[in-house]
Amino acid sequence: QQVILGIIGTYVTLKLSQLVLRSEFWISVPSIKIPKELSQVPEPGKKFDLASHEALAKRKKLDLTIIKCWDPSTLDDLGTIPSTSPDEVKSIVMRARVAQKEWSKSSWTTRRRLLKVMLKWCVEDQERLATVAVRDSGKTLTDAVFGEILVTCEKLKWLAENAEQILAPEPRAPGTTVIFTKKVRVEYPPLGVIGAIVPWNYPFHNVLNPTSAALTAGNAIIIKVSEYASWSTRYIGQGLKQCLAAVGAPLDLIQFIYGYADTGAALVSSGVEKLIFVGSPQVGAKVMETASKTLTPVVLELGGKDPFVICDDILPAELERIVQVSLRGVFQSMGQNCAGPERFYVGNKIYDSFCTKVAQVANKLIVGASNLEPAKIDCGAITMGTVSIERLQALVDDAVDKGAKVLCGGSMQTLEKHLSPSSKQQKGSFYPPTILAHVPDTARIAKEEIFGPIMCIFTPFDSDDQVIQRINDCPFALSSCAFAQDPKRARDLANRLDAGMSSVNDLEGTTYLSQSLPFGGLKESGFDRFAGPEGLRGLCALRSVCEDKFPKFLRTAIPSPMQYPSKGMSHIFAQGIVELFYGFGLRSKVHALSNIIKAATA
Numbered sequence: 047q048q049v050i051l052g053i054i055g056t057y058v059t060l061k062l063s064q065l066v067l068r069s070e071f072w073i074s075v076p077s078i079k080i081p082k083e084l085s086q087v088p089e090p091g092k093k094f095d096l097a098s099h100e101a102l103a104k105r106k107k108l109d110l111t112i113i114k115c116w117d118p119s120t121l122d123d124l125g126t127i128p129s130t131s132p133d134e135v136k137s138i139v140m141r142a143r144v145a146q147k148e149w150s151k152s153s154w155t156t157r158r159r160l161l162k163v164m165l166k167w168c169v170e171d172q173e174r175l176a177t178v179a180v181r182d183s184g185k186t187l188t189d190a191v192f193g194e195i196l197v198t199c200e201k202l203k204w205l206a207e208n209a210e211q212i213l214a215p216e217p218r219a220p221g222t223t224v225i226f227t228k229k230v231r232v233e234y235p236p237l238g239v240i241g242a243i244v245p246w247n248y249p250f251h252n253v254l255n256p257t258s259a260a261l262t263a264g265n266a267i268i269i270k271v272s273e274y275a276s277w278s279t280r281y282i283g284q285g286l287k288q289c290l291a292a293v294g295a296p297l298d299l300i301q302f303i304y305g306y307a308d309t310g311a312a313l314v315s316s317g318v319e320k321l322i323f324v325g326s327p328q329v330g331a332k333v334m335e336t337a338s339k340t341l342t343p344v345v346l347e348l349g350g351k352d353p354f355v356i357c358d359d360i361l362p363a364e365l366e367r368i369v370q371v372s373l374r375g376v377f378q379s380m381g382q383n384c385a386g387p388e389r390f391y392v393g394n395k396i397y398d399s400f401c402t403k404v405a406q407v408a409n410k411l412i413v414g415a416s417n418l419e420p421a422k423i424d425c426g427a428i429t430m431g432t433v434s435i436e437r438l439q440a441l442v443d444d445a446v447d448k449g450a451k452v453l454c455g456g457s458m459q460t461l462e463k464h465l466s467p468s469s470k471q472q473k474g475s476f477y478p479p480t481i482l483a484h485v486p487d488t489a490r491i492a493k494e495e496i497f498g499p500i501m502c503i504f505t506p507f508d509s510d511d512q513v514i515q516r517i518n519d520c521p522f523a524l525s526s527c528a529f530a531q532d533p534k535r536a537r538d539l540a541n542r543l544d545a546g547m548s549s550v551n552d553l554e555g556t557t558y559l560s561q562s563l564p565f566g567g568l569k570e571s572g573f574d575r576f577a578g579p580e581g582l583r584g585l586c587a588l589r590s591v592c593e594d595k596f597p598k599f600l601r602t603a604i605p606s607p608m609q610y611p612s613k614g615m616s617h618i619f620a621q622g623i624v625e626l627f628y629g630f631g632l633r634s635k636v637h638a639l640s641n642i643i644k645a646a647t648a
Contacts, residue, residue: 075159078167078288084281085178087122094123096475100432113304115277118184118427119415119474124277129305132312138268138301139316142239145296146266150236152295154210157262160293161206164258167285168199175250175282177417182249182278184427184475186416189379194251197558201577202258204561209262212579213586220592222627227602229595234586236264241318243310243333245325246275246429247382253282256322257300259576263585266299270313274429276304311336318342320585324384325349326495327570345584346572347565349495350524351388352554353517355539356400357510357530358393365396368529369403372501375553377411377425377479381499385525385547385554385565388496390503391513397506401483404501405453411479413461414469422466424479425499431475438477438498445482445489445502455480455499487516495522510539518544524567525554544568546575607645619645 094116102108115124130138168175176190185193213234220228240260244252253269260267271279279302286300303309314321314336322345323333330348337344354375356368375387392400411424428434435458442456455464455478462470464478480500485491491502507513517526526545530536533551540548546567547557557563564575575581594601607619622641625634 075162075166076292077170078163078285078292080171080174080281080284080288082174084284085174085181087117087181088125089123092123094121096121096431103433110306110308113273113276115182117181117415117417117474118429118431119180119469119476120418120472121474122181124181127276127304130303130309130312132308135268135303135309135312135316138303139239139318141298142266142268142301145298146236146238146264148296149261149266149299150264152264156293156295157209157264158206160261160289160295161202161209161258163289163292164254164286165199165202165206167289168195168202168254171285175285178278178281179248179250180416180426182275183246183379183382183429184415185379185382186423186426187420188416189426190250193379193383194248198251198254198258200559201255201561205258205262205582208562208579209582212582213263215591223623224592224602227595227600228592230590230592233589233591234263234583235589237319237585237587238265239318240265240267240320240322240585241270241313241316242267242322243270243313243325244272244322245384246272247379247384249275249278250282252324253279253286256576257286259582260585261295261299263582265319265585266301268301268303268313268316268318270303270305270310273304273306279304314342314344315340319587320345322576323347327572330572343574345566345574345576347384347524347567347576348570348572349384349497349522350386350567350571351493351495351520351522352385352525352527352545353389353391353520353543354387354554355513355517355526355528355543356390356392356396357528357532357535357539358395358397359531359535360393360396360529361531362399364529364531365399365403369400369407371553373404373407375555376501377408377499378555380426380428380477382429382497385558387527387554388502389492389517389520390501391507391517392503394506394508397503401453401481401503404503405481408454408479408481408501411464412466413464413476413478414466415472415474418468418472419466423469425464428475428477428498434498435475435477438480438496438500441489441491441494441496442480442482442500445485445491448486448489450482450485450489453481453483454478456482487519493520510535514539514542518542520544521570522567523569524571525549525557527552527554546571605646607648613648615645615648 111129113127172195176187179190179194180187216232218230220230242256257267283302287297290297314333320343321337323330324347327348330346334344412422413425414423416423416426461476461478483503485502485504523544525547526543527549528536528539529551536550540550549556562578564578564580566575607615618641622638625638629638
């Protein structure tokens, strides 16, 4: 214990000394204060009629001019927000362009200050921000703080400390023929206006993630939020406006639009310089098709079926750790994660032990409304209601029909024992924590994204080669993780998995906690990246620059044999240059010089 305290003390001392030595440490960072009522239920006691809403949606009779908002865990009615029309989208893009032209001239001191204002807001207002995210998505407060606030803080901190260096003009090696006369570099000016279409599963982070990166690179951003997570932008949007105002930035740098497919299509075709889309492969294909008409580049992050591999050399103590890691991975935000373990592959020798241990814990989990009982709730709500619950049940039923065993949950009839006392009265959108074992590879759940609170443990494996073949036979390839007592074995396994990201002996989410790493996948999980230097530079209009190394004394001229009109020896001269710089051996160099002299003196 004393050793641990000593390490912590040393770390804190070093960090404080680093802060004090920075000149910016002495500049005060303003706090953001948002009216509390924006985080509260507008009309306490008023409940949303979800059944009627879903019936209208099924018959395609919804009023698409407004977004209806509700708390999935309590069915509190959160009011309505007007949809943004295509004409309004055009106007918003125009205002963003004006703001971006001004912001593109901002100094790095100003941009860093903005990031620090945003970071301070996240830290000081984290409880209310988490409450807002919980109310809009139905997740638990723990899930909101751990999955939204913490990773957002890490992103802002990383950008503030590294972005200037990453986006600074980067000297490159000049070509062989101009090495003595030229200097070259890559510059990273901003693209302009970025569009982002983000999902509902992380109402706060899904907004701050593209916003912080876009603004850091000198862009403006327009965010189309999901119709299932629009209410929270009242609070989040107000906070972002105050952050902009605190550093004197144009308020139109960040704008929100609301609506359904037509609003999203209007943003994609609006002429934004780049479009970030996070969602399903089906909708991603439509986004790409629409973007192709204006040749708008897109970043597609389309979900995954992340494998979680546990080798049979794992010792008992290590298995206890892995059990908790696996449960956090599955039930964090009720499994409604872009990158989260959906396919568990466990070695034969430890298979039964792992299944028993995860089932023992899962059967004790409490489901409910976290804003009502924050200390007691393990699992929150299913954000999209009956639409998702019926889909999840169909996947479970298919797996069971094909031989899977239910170790926990598995049907709405088992929900009652998991519900907290207060949540039994709320009639929220809940699904029981579920664990399936001995799931065959032929089940639908092996190929279709779950996006829900289901731990899917496939039939056991006997060899690493066998399990790799099974895992890679999948249309998705976003993230992955592999566990073994021998770190080399775990590393070798992870390296062979089809995935854009891999974690060794830990949950794959650790790659996202390292914001220096790019985020994205392969196959139907999409392409391009956000986060890391790659994601940040992807928001820039890369420019290659070449100029004279000594402009006052030496400037490149076209050699006489190459000048117009032709003297008949230009091809000989060009051949000599090629052979001089790229030929092999002394004889080749001499021959090259001979041709150059011959052409020059002709």
